[in-house]
Amino acid sequence: MKILYYDCFAGISGDMNLGALIDLGVDADYLKQELEKLNIEGFHLEIKKDQRRGINGTKADVIIENPDNEKHRHLRHVEEIVNNSTLSDTVKTNALKIFRLIAEAEAKVHNIDIQRVHFHEVGALDSIADIVGAAICLDYLKVDKVISSPIQLGGGTVKCAHGIMPVPAPATALIVEGLPVKTGLVNHEATTPTGAAILAAMVDQFTPNVELPIVKTAYGIGNRDAEVANVLRVYLLEGEQSSSDVETVEAVVLESNIDDMNPEHYDFILNELFDAGASDAWLTPIIMKKSRPAVTLSVLSSPELVAKMKTIVFTHSTSLGIREYRVQKHMLARQEIEVKISHGTVRVKQSYYNGRLLKSKAEADDCKKLASEHGLSIREIEKMVYNQLEA
Incomplete structure (x- = not known):
């Protein structure tokens, strides 16, 4: 089995992703030739070796040749460009999946129809190249599975087309809903909407653990020269999994200790949790302070349903607080x-x-x-x- 693993310890952007995958082995000339199939002019790729904080890698920049003539496009324009190209069907499908994730997030942020979204960031040529380039590179690598670590979002504020916003930017926050993230490592935007959408669309599994042998490590170099190396690290893993019949997925456990609730109400809460999609829910007898008998209410849930589970526990129990931690389910x-x-x-x-x-x-x-x-x-x-x- 051949696996691509994204180690997003310092975040991810579209250009960092291109640099990392080229550094991993994607032929740069092949990538440029495939991008020409979009049949749009006004940009070219500039690829070179670079380093951040002593870490060597590949820097990929999309150079806009006439910035003053740059167009802002809507989703339908981007879809027309991709669909009318001679790229492979796989590349087209994956690229449009990434574009649509960003469009849906922007539409929700501004409360408008998805086709009315004005792509300030994504309709620009550099973002089109980053996203279509990502699909081309992943198709070139022919991996069996894509895995990622939790995504570092960064901190502080970011200046975008809508003004100064706290990190993560509104679109990024929507794109990563339900995915494992980290914040605060650096005081800048570590993950862009494009980087977040590439992961959300293409990653099969999120886990901090690497279980197969690493056969190659590569780095995509970012634009910042920060205290933490502004790089995206990727691994190529190869080997046999312990069993093809075992699926490993990310899950979340929620727990609350309760000592002041009518026991007759627990059955109702458990039924509500299961009806809302909980993978499991159970009660454990415990002894709390002053030797008071109590119960731990535990819920096992997929990450995207956590908010719904918390609402049920807070609404239908006497709990004043919930513990939360991430686990892996092996099924x-x-x-x-x-x-x-x-x-x-x-x-x-x-x-x-x-x-x-x-x-x-x-x-x-x-x-x-x-x-x-x-x-x-x-x-x-x-x-x-x-x-x-x-x-």
Whole structure:
């Protein structure tokens, strides 16, 4: 397996991404030739070796030849440029996915229709080159998976077309919703909307851990000369994963200790959490100060649903505070089948590991229903199901 890993310890921008991927092995002449397929004039790529704080890497700059004649485009104009090009379908699809993420964020920030978004940053030639270039480079590398570390957003303020804004810029903040981020390492905008959108669109998994051997390390050089090296580090990982049947995803655990709530209300909260999409929710008996018996309410959720989970806990419990921490979920590959027995049909969940069927679990609700209808015990229904499976 071949994996591209983004180590965004100092953030990411469109030009840093191009520099890093060229440094990793993308042929610069190939990238320039592919960008020519856009059939737009007025820019060219300037690529050179550079360094920040003693770290050597590649700097990629999109040079605008006539800045005074630069056009501001809407989404439909960008889509026309990409769709009318002779780029591959994969490159077109990925580039437009990135553009659309930024357009959706800008539309939401300004409360306007997506097609009315005036691309101050993204419709410009340099951003078109950065985004289409990213799609070209990722297609060139032919990796099986793209993984990223949490994204460093930076701090302080940033000057954009809408004035001076706190970091992250409004569009960036919307693009990274639900993704693991860090802030405050530097007092400037470390991640731009373009950089954030490239990751949001192209990354398959976010994790701080590298589990496969690193075969190559590369750096994309940014424009700043800050105390923290303004570089984007990327790794090329190669090797075999422990099992192709195990999926690893980012998740969030929320916890709250509660000692003053009517126990009859917990069932309602748990049902609300599950209905809202919680992966799991559970209660743990604990002893708090002054030997008071209490309960820890725990919720396991995907990152994008965290805000909804917090709202449910605060609204329907007596909790005054919630702890939050990120975890990784390792999940076996699974499928659901239907097993027919003489008394009806029961759904069965099956899980696999290293290509081998590991477990089969009859759906409890189905077994209960058939047991009730036919005057049998749940155990008898389950035995029929498992006998049928073995047969």
